[in-house]
Amino acid sequence: MLSEALLPLLPSLVALIEEQSVTRAATRLCVSQPRLSARLSELRRLLHDDLLVPATGRRGLVPTTRAIALAAAAREALSQLDTAVSGVAFDPLSASRTFTIMANDNASIIAGAPLINAVRSASGPGVRVVLLNYDRARLHTLELGELDLVLASPAQLASLPSLIARTIIRDRFMTVVAAAGHSGGMLDLDEFCARDHIVVSATGGGFDSLIDAELKRLDRSRRLAVSVQSYLVAIELVARSDLVATLPNALLANRPLDVILVEPPIALSSFALSAGWHMRSTNDFAHRWLREQCFAVASLDTTSDYPSERII
Known part of the structure; x- marks a missing residue:
């Protein structure tokens, strides 16, 4: 593609048009004059344009009309590339x-x-x-x-x-129960195991949890009655029934008034x-x-x- 061949030559094109001199452009780019002359020849071949022609009545070169337009496009392309490489700070007040x-x-x-x-x-x-x-x-x-x-x-x-x-x-985890019929005291392990529990399963339909692994270590188990995918649904079900659920404390910070929190009767790892x-x-x-x-x-x-x- 023509654009791929031109890309490495764009800095040379811009320098030549802006300096209007192979010598000054070569100095600016820190390359030898013969090397830059070779790049100019390659640009002329690819673009089918002289790009720079001798000035009338004075020394130096002047750009062709097409060269001026190409140089402007090249400067924009190089500016965008430089921005992409260096990165642009994000201003959240003005950004989209x-x-x-x-x-x-x-x-x-x-x-x-x-x-x-x-x-x-x-x-x-x-x-x-x-x-x-x-x-x-x-x-x-x-x-x-x-x-x-x-x-x-x-x-x-x-x-x-x-x-x-x-x-x-x-x-940490807390156990949530309906306020109706509960004094607010801690559930002991026997009552905890005897109650019907809700389990939140991210994948849907699961009943295993870290609570059951800890109970198994104590040679105990609980009744897993309901599995849901939503934590909010779990809280709502607890508030409307005799079900209990053990959930992250932060989730329950703004809990409805008709449920209360109690410490689970087993040691649980953090959430x-x-x-x-x-x-x-x-x-x-x-x-x-x-x-x-x-x-x-x-x-x-x-x-x-x-x-x-x-x-x-």
């Missing part, structure tokens, strides 16, 4: 950018809502946010640039190559949420700004044994 974030309802409430509020507070009208429901099948769109950020558990992000993940929130993005976006100024907003509103646990940032 749509950030696409994926999260389930749990992560959307705990991390997504504060992030969206932070983005809106720190940006102008040209910055918009799309919040999508978590869908494991869409994780690959991070690599395509169609998705900017995923807010999910570390396990949900662990399967995608070239993904960078940072733990943004670490929290974690991570922000994940593809390494292709790491050095993008706009994406870096988005991550800064995310980390600023997150409650980071620096004592965690989960790497604060890693390539999975």
Whole structure:
């Protein structure tokens, strides 16, 4: 292609037209005069134009009409290339950018809502946010640039190559029960095991959880009555029934008045949420700004044994 052949010659074309002298252009480009003369010959051959012709009545060269137009286009192309290589700082107040974030309802409430509020507070009208429901099948769109950020558990992000993940929130689990008929005291282990439980399954239909692994270690078990995919549905079901659920405490901070929280009667590992993005976006100024907003509103646990940032 002609454009591919011209690309390495564009700086020479611009220098020749602006200097109107092979000698001065060669000095400007730090190349020998014979080498630049050879480049001029190649440009003339490719463009079928003399580009520079002897000036009338004086020494030096003058550009042809076509050379002037080509030089202007070449300067613009080189400027755009230089901008792409060096990068442009992101100004959220004047930029036009749509950030696409994926999260389930749990992560959307705990991390997504504060992030969206932070983005809106720190940006102008040209910055918009799309919040999508978590869908494991869409994780690959991070690599395509169609998705900017995923807010999910570390396990949900662990399967995608070239993904960078940072733990943004670490929290404890609490057991939620309907306020009606409950005194508010702690459930003992016998009552906990005897109650009907709701399990939130991200993939849908699952009943296993870390709670059951801990109960098994104690040679105990609980009745798993209902499996749902939505944390919000789980809370609503608890409020309207005698079911119980064990959920992240941060999710329950603004709980309805008709449910109460009690400490689970077993020791549970902490709950974690991570922000994940593809390494292709790491050095993008706009994406870096988005991550800064995310980390600023997150409650980071620096004592965690989960790497604060890693390539999975």
